[in-house]
């Protein structure tokens with residue numbers, strides 16, 4: 001028998017400690033919560049995707065009376081970016097969540113389906129995507145999506 005431990009590295013900052021570019025992208029994600037369509041959960045999420053060409057695409061969660069038909073903020077923003085620039089790699093992703101009238105003190109991390117989608121973009125362009133997760137008390141910086149989805153199923157798993 002062998003045992004393997006899979007670790008995820010998370011760097012924890014206060015907002016003020018972050019470099020300007022990261023603060024700017026997080027602010028874009030924060031702005032987006034105001035435009036979320038979340039009448040069912042009341043949980044408003046904003047996401048901002050910065051591309052290597054400097055363009056920023058934003059999105060928020062879009063809910064539906066048929067609950068599973070809705071889509072998370074990260075996927076809205078990432079699909080939006082990839083749909084417009086299919087040949088440009090993603091530089092950074094930022095996410096923020098707002099509920100009961102305030103941003104949460106600790107970061108919200110992407111759901112499993114979003115992790116799978118984000119991983120596809122990361123491997124599609126062969127370039128790490130650092131992920132910034134906003135909280136009023138602490139901001140997480142995770143160096144790539146793979147860290148969020150260890151033991152993943154990806155393109156290479158298909159052997160194609």
Ligand code: THU
Pocket residue numbers: 038041043044045060061062063070071072073074108109110111114
């Ligand atoms: N949600 C996101 O948009 N992103 C996340 O990372 C977590 C969850 C949305 C989905 C749903 O509209 C609401 O938050 C509650 O789950």
